[in-house]
Amino acid sequence: MTFGSIGVIERGWSRREFAAFLACACAGSGCDFAPTFRPDLVWGVHGIQPGRLHKPRVAAFDVDDNLYIADLTDRVQVFDRDGKYLRGWRTPDFNVDGPSGLTVDRLGRVLVADTHFYRVLVYSRTGELLFQIGDGVQDTTPGRFGYPTDVVLDRDGNFYVSEYGENDRIQVFSPEGEWLRQWGGHGYASGEFLRPRALAIDDNDQIYVADSCNHRIQVFDVSGALLRTWGSLGSGPGELRYPYDVAIGPDQCVYVCEYANNRVQKFSLDGKSLGMRGRAGRGPGEFNYPWALAIDRSGSVSLIDSDNHRVQRFRM
Template sequence: MNRRSWMTRTLTSSLSFAIATASGCVSSVAASEPELVWGRRGFSDGRFLKPRAITIDDDDQLYIVDTTGRIQVFNSDGVFLRGWSTPQTANGRPTGLAIRRANTPVPPNAAQIPDLAQLPNAAQLQEPILLVADTHYYRMLVYTLDGTLCDDQQIGGTAGHSPGEFAFVTDAVCDNEGCYYIGEYGDSDRIQKFDPEGKFMTQWGGTGSERGQFVRPQSLVVQGDVLWVVDACNHRIQRFDLSTKTPSLIEVIGKEGVGEGEFYYPYDMAFTADGTMIVCEYGNQRLQHLAADGRWIATWGGPGFQPGQLYQPWGVVVDTMNRVHVLDSNNHRVQRLII
């Protein structure tokens, strides 16, 4: 019997999601089986080779990058829509994607305004764009959602420790004011903040396990005036107040472990409609559903190859119907759950 067959038989009978009966919480995951599984290993449109990051736009279109450097776009049912490749891939491929949304709606009389730049909030009257953490090229790339590269909006591109230089870029996100936050690991486990024009503003962090330090800040999520940082190799999540000049630490959630509310190499997180969060663990090969303060609600997944099992997952998003899409990386697929 080969290794794959042995693992499949062993795990199929032993793994299922858990329900928090002791605390009185009931899992919001309806069953251990996913609602939908799609994708397979390959190089053609709609297939993946170890997908590494996922994000979602306001139309529930999924943007996924894999280790070939391809960015592919799908509808929420896994139907391929379009795709393109990043400019360079010889040194490595992107590991982070995010959408910068149009934060302020265009006013109803916009067509009658000859020069939108004259508006006080013109900086926010922008089309959504895709931010790409081009990890091994020390930069944040920017694309329109149809795949056009915006060279003039790139941040970084030089390896180093100075402001505006980067080690290995993990993720890039944007707040409601149009400011960018870019995480990196390697020699510089830090987060740098840039204004809407891409000018350096501040930085914080540094390599370490103390509060406010990081070891591979793999994923960033902005929620209002709070930045959530998935501090992967410290096996925790940290959140920071963005309303201060230099973001200040609010709280640290989680610790290393395999228990409820503990993490082992968390790589991504996303928020549900009710403000609870889904955390994707690369090491524990599972999803955890947690309250915003870290209280455990439910667990889904476990290592394996069957539907409902995961093999080193890298990313998670939640769509407008409150469905969870998990990037099951080493199974070269996406699984969708109802919560």
């Protein structure tokens, strides 16, 4: 009598069978194949004093490579590229959740999506409040916001503001803050959103939307026509799990921060996956529910490692 297993041994395993066995064994044991990498710099100390970070959730570089970070304590803090604290200010009202969108536009203004006060604040680089979009009343009517999450500026200076809540949509405002148009809606269908968390705009005025709970990136033109979409729920290359931030680097690639995959994935502008960095953890090169990323002039990614209360810089 020959046992099955002995038969296998006698016959010998083909390479393919062996590889399949190894993959199954690793999958069964929860083996993590995500490679570790060494970031160029890790900085940030947890705290609420000036210069410290308490769950930072959004960041952007200005033209001088100064990094503007907003955290859970309703502060905007400015650091140099290496994490030296320069200055900071508070948003006008305070609750336990801070702004979740921040952009430094090409005019040098700091655009803050003041999520839980239903408005967009426009600051100078030194923190002087210039004006605001939205009257701070939560509503689904045009010109008012549910929870605004991000704001970008097109070549004509129009503002595009993403929001979620009862009406997940993108609203467009003139440079003077006048309502122009909107598109989207709460749902799973193409062109609809479930918690659009972040926006990025490329040189051709194409708008990239991190449609986070639909686990995809949708690309629109300025009129709201859907150009392309990519991504589905998963953790393989080209797949996404809660993309929370999207940015376009000087190399004309799209960088996506995946909140629940604890990684950054790089895509070409047409959505081809070009590589991934990071895995869950607390060590260097490991992330703990990252919310955002910012790309400096040299193309280095500064990742906002939110639950580790720090920033990690690396190249991809």
